[in-house]
Amino acid sequence: MTPESVADVLTPALLLDREILEANCRRMSARMAEKGISLRPHLKTAKSIDVARRATEGHSGAITVSTLAEARYFALGGFSDILYAVGMVPDKAAEVASLQNQGTTMTLITDSLACVTGLANKAGQMKCHFRLMIEIDCGGLRGGLDPEAPELITLAQAIAQSPYLTLAGVMTHGGHSYGVRGLEKVRDIAVEERLAVTRAAQRLRAAGIPCPVVSAGSTPTAVAADDFEGLTEMRPGVYMFNDLDQVGIESCQVADLALSVICSVIGHNPRSGRILIDAGALALSKDTGGQRFLRDVGYGRVCDARGRQFDGLFVSEVHQEHGLVASASGRPDFDRFPIGMKLRILPNHACITAAGYGHYWVTNRRGEIEARWDRLNGWWDAPLTGSERVKLSAGS
Numbered sequence: 602m603t604p605e606s607v608a609d610v611l612t613p614a615l616l617l618d619r620e621i622l623e624a625n626c627r628r629m630s631a632r633m634a635e636k637g638i639s640l641r642p643h644l645k646t647a648k649s650i651d652v653a654r655r656a657t658e659g660h661s662g663a664i665t666v667s668t669l670a671e672a673r674y675f676a677l678g679g680f681s682d683i684l685y686a687v688g689m690v691p692d693k694a695a696e697v698a699s700l701q702n703q704g705t706t707m708t709l710i711t712d713s714l715a716c717v718t719g720l721a722n723k724a725g726q727m728k729c730h731f732r733l734m735i736e737i738d739c740g741g742l743r744g745g746l747d748p749e750a751p752e753l754i755t756l757a758q759a760i761a762q763s764p765y766l767t768l769a770g771v772m773t774h775g776g777h778s779y780g781v782r783g784l785e786k787v788r789d790i791a792v793e794e795r796l797a798v799t800r801a802a803q804r805l806r807a808a809g810i811p812c813p814v815v816s817a818g819s820t821p822t823a824v825a826a827d828d829f830e831g832l833t834e835m836r837p838g839v840y841m842f843n844d845l846d847q848v849g850i851e852s853c854q855v856a857d858l859a860l861s862v863i864c865s866v867i868g869h870n871p872r873s874g875r876i877l878i879d880a881g882a883l884a885l886s887k888d889t890g891g892q893r894f895l896r897d898v899g900y901g902r903v904c905d906a907r908g909r910q911f912d913g914l915f916v917s918e919v920h921q922e923h924g925l926v927a928s929a930s931g932r933p934d935f936d937r938f939p940i941g942m943k944l945r946i947l948p949n950h951a952c953i954t955a956a957g958y959g960h961y962w963v964t965n966r967r968g969e970i971e972a973r974w975d976r977l978n979g980w981w982d983a984p985l986t987g988s989e990r991v992k993l994s995a996g997s
Contacts, residue, residue: 603970604962606969607863607964607969608906609970610863610962612863613862613880614862615862615962616945616961616962617860617963618860618966619964619971619972620965622652622655622841623655625840625841625857626656629840629841632824638829638833639660639661639663639834640657640835641664641684642656642664642836642841643665643667643837644656644664644665646951647841647842648674648977649974649975649976650974651974657680662682663684663834664682665683666683668685668687669980670977670979671977672697672705673700676700683700683705684836685709686836687710688711688712688716688736688744689733690716691720691723694719694724694727697731698727701729707732708734708769709731709732710736710772711736712735712745712746714755714756714759717756717759717766720733720765721765721766724763730767731766732767732769733769734769734816735760735768735801736773737771737772737773739773739774739796739797739798739817740777740790740797748800748804754805754810757810757812758810768812769814770802770816770833771798771802771812771816772815773797773798773816773817775793775817775818775821776819777790778794778821778825778850779846779890781850782849784824784825784852787824787850787851790822791828794818795828795832799815799831814833815831815833816833816835816836817836819836819837821850822835823840824852824853825852839952840852840853842858842859843858843859844858844860844891845858845890845891845901846888846949848895849890849893849894849895855910861904861947861948862884862885862901862945862946863906863943864884865943865944867923869935869940873925874928874932874933875917875925875927876926876927876935878926879923880946881920881921881923883957884922884954885919885924886900886948886953886956887900887919888949888950888954890949890950892949896929899916900924901916901949902915902946903915903944904945905944906944906968907945907968908945913930914927926944956978959976960975
């Protein structure tokens, strides 16, 4: 049964403010449209059909995912143009082929000749075809080739020469934008991101290899970049929800945070001067990214049930199912926080916090619960049943 209001929700639970979510999605869609850039939103944070429909409203419907379970889930929900933005390995080829056989256009990424060789062999055995993008490192030092690496041309030629593979283009991710504060510094990284991936595209074209797609994106660089010349698409993701980490980077304001965790006060500890809540590490995560640039954050800032922040109140410590709330100004007034009182916690990192839950309680500004939206978790979930497919197709 759907509760009527936030006050009725059993805790801990995940809340999603629909109005803020929709405003965030409209803002990013309008920005990309103004710049003439295709938006391929990354759904790794939301993992929700209902959110995806809002993020893609008014444009192509192309999306990005981080697991093949997500790809299957969104394909069942009607999304047919999917980029799997994690380095591919040949062992997953059969799963991709299955999705393609059901009508989904899948695009894969790699920076490895061994992967390309293995995928070509698998595709030949299965009599199928795979579409690939080459991953470029723009400074994050995670995955991808240096745009000047000789291996770039070698890899592209191996893809182009295989009858079972197609080179769709190049892609990069300016993930190191998460390590700086202020839009001016993020803009510098956005320039690095753009120049790295466009340089790779230039080299391929100069070698006579077509490179139709030039893809970049992170939420900070999508928000801050001034120049998108040479890019064809951007792939931000967390902008839909935002979090304290993004507030610290200055990619958004606290008013733009759509996601929160509702919890209950379960105790007072006068010896330590802290309030106990029933949201611990599993409900909030142990991510402390917001602390890098903001004060009084801990494992999340504390609000009342309507989302209004208490000045200086934050989750200072987490155990598996317990959180401890402290005040930056000293001992909190326990009388203001009676046992059973509902509190909301603004998360440091929306992606990791949301991963602990199977659904969102969708709210409006009046604190009413409008809907329950299911979300996917895990990597290799069982295929959906017929009734679940009908539900996805119908939407909410």
